[in-house]
Amino acid sequence: MNIQANLSQLKDSLPDQVTLVAVSKTKPASMILEAYNAGQRVFGENRAQELASKHDELPKDIEWHAIGHLQTNKVKYIAGFVSLIHAADSLKLLRVIDKEAKKHDRSIDCLLQIHIATEQTKYGFNAEEVVELLSSGAIDDLTNINVKGLMGMATFTEDHNIIENEFSGLSKLFTDIGSINAMNFEPSILSMGMSGDYGIAIDAGSNMIRVGSLIFGERS
Numbered sequence: 001m002n003i004q005a006n007l008s009q010l011k012d013s014l015p016d017q018v019t020l021v022a023v024s025k026t027k028p029a030s031m032i033l034e035a036y037n038a039g040q041r042v043f044g045e046n047r048a049q050e051l052a053s054k055h056d057e058l059p060k061d062i063e064w065h066a067i068g069h070l071q072t073n074k075v076k077y078i079a080g081f082v083s084l085i086h087a088a089d090s091l092k093l094l095r096v097i098d099k100e101a102k103k104h105d106r107s108i109d110c111l112l113q114i115h116i117a118t119e120q121t122k123y124g125f126n127a128e129e130v131v132e133l134l135s136s137g138a139i140d141d142l143t144n145i146n147v148k149g150l151m152g153m154a155t156f157t158e159d160h161n162i163i164e165n166e167f168s169g170l171s172k173l174f175t176d177i178g179s180i181n182a183m184n185f186e187p188s189i190l191s192m193g194m195s196g197d198y199g200i201a202i203d204a205g206s207n208m209i210r211v212g213s214l215i216f217g218e219r220s
């Protein structure tokens with residue numbers, strides 16, 4: 001596994017406006033350091049405790065993103081340092097993030113996870129719910145969060161048309177919510193695309209991709 005070569009090949013293929021989140025979950029600190037030494041600074045993890053211990057261990061100029069489903073009782077482990085939480089999937093979770101951010105006297109950037117896949121097990125809001133959430137004033141009081149955009153995961157399938165439709169739908173929703181005026185809401189990030197589908201996602205308008213196995217190899 002040549003992490004440096006994988007990274008530079010991937011980066012060369014990305015348009016300038018696309019931020020690469022290197023997904024390092026389950027991978028050891030040594031592999032993260034290899035990517036770091038190749039210039040990568042943004043890393044994503046999906047488990048809060050793993051994120052916190054890697055933050056402790058690794059260089060402090062790394063920007064850590066929490067990418068997967070986050071339980072409310074785990075927010076405390078990452079609230080002091082996390083740069084972006086990709087998968088805020090309920091108002092209850094947003095309230096906890098706000099409360100924990102306050103304790104650290106900081107504001108935490110969040111993305112709202114939208115359920116776009118056909119699989120039942122994935123978390124997230126649907127389109128109507130997110131419009132309602134933003135329009136209702138529900139996050140007005142959450143002054144220690146900043147909702148920066150949307151995140152979604154497409155159905156796990158070989159069928160490009162399905163993936164394309166799901167990403168296009170999310171991209172349209174991202175455009176639509178841009179006209180909503182709400183406190184603590186400054187949309188600029190559309191996080192969609194992983195190792196298997198990031199090209200489709202970028203074509204559909206993604207400006208942040210979360211790529212793991214293509215950089216670090218398959219996870220066991």
Ligand SMILES: *Cc1c(COP(=O)(O)O)cnc(C)c1O
Pocket residue numbers: 023025046067068194195196210211212213214
């Ligand atoms: C694991 C994970 C990724 C990266 O998956 P790869 O297929 O390895 O690129 C992206 N997003 C989320 C939310 C993940 O949990």
